[in-house]
Amino acid sequence: MATETVAFMxxxxxxxxxxxxxxxxxxxxxxxxxxxxxxxAVGAMAENESLFGKGLILTVIPETIVIFGLVVALLIS
Structure with missing residues (x-):
């Protein structure tokens, strides 16, 4: 039955x-x-405003995960 579903899809x-x-x-x-x-990062910037640049960079780093996911999706299709 599972092979029928895969063949149909x-x-x-x-x-x-x-x-x-x-x-x-x-x-x-x-x-x-x-x-x-x-x-x-917001908590750190509330105490010390000079940490804005480091907080911004650290906030952007997780976005690379989505780029890797997009690359994998393009390789799949």
Whole structure:
């Protein structure tokens, strides 16, 4: 029965699901990481305003995870 489902869906459907999962899950992981880093950066900047640049850089770093997910999705499709 499982082989009938795979044969019916085809390779294109499974590739689309895999590409969507690659981008979606990496986006979710990036959002969780950015939430934690962003709140810590705001707390640090409240105490010392000169930490703005470091906080900004540390907040942007998790975005690379989404770029890797996009690359994987493009390689899948």
């Amino acid at each position: 085809g390779d294109a459907g499974l590739k689309a699901i895999g590409a969507g999962l690659a981008v979606g899950l990496t986006g979710l992981a990036s959002a969780i990481a950015e939430r934690d880093i962003g709140s810590a």
